[in-house]
Amino acid sequence: MTSIVSEPVTVMPIERKDGTYALRLCLNQGLLTPGMTRSVMEIMETYPGVTLRATTGQRMNLEGVPKGKLDEIVSTLGVSIPKCPPGVSVCPGGELCKYGQQNTREMGDRLLEVVKANGPYPFKVKSGVSGCGMACSLSFVRDIGLVGIAKGWNVIYGGSARHRAAPGLRLAKGVSDDEALAIIAKALVYYRDTAKKGERIGMMVRRLGHDVVADALK
Ligand code: SF4
Structure with missing residues (x-):
């Protein structure tokens, strides 16, 4: 053809x-x-x-x-290719949605670069960037989630939408773009170096305990 x-x-x-x-x-x-x-x-x-x-x-x-x-x-x-590279789910955000508190598309691109830069990981990393707390990109149940609020971003880590579904740990509240990405980079390196092969971030957090992980990422 x-x-x-x-x-x-x-x-x-x-x-x-x-x-x-x-x-x-x-x-x-x-x-x-x-x-x-x-x-x-x-x-x-x-x-x-x-x-x-x-x-x-x-x-x-x-x-x-x-x-x-x-x-x-x-x-x-x-x-x-055998496997699509990681992607980021992104809602319309503040550029387009009347509820949006933060712009999402550029942040999604920047987040993707951070994800790519710190791998390879023990298993897949799914990310979601939402412009407000309605979290249309499912940020609370993604491995990495960003949720826009008036003063910046809340950073969510290790959410899961699979069996034993649960929202992730909130690593930061109301931080800037650069601060959020720096926190995520550190959290991804921790995942890369700490998790067992085949273990998603949420599984790792459950195994180690919220307090241990939160302390390590302070
Ligand atoms: S998360 Fe908020 S900003 Fe994004 S599409 Fe949903 S309502 Fe709009």
């Missing part, structure tokens, strides 16, 4: 129970450019049965990709 891609899309193939594949589009902050959107639409028009579905992590999956067409579709779209 002739490539119609005006902008390549990086995808992660995921095998499904019925033998088809999903292709996860490795987006950041859920952003699909016009070029990426055209490419994805072309695939859906060319391959009937392939659909587009939003994920909970602000990414998109092309679902229903037949195994026999996987290589062809991947090479048409762009490149395939």
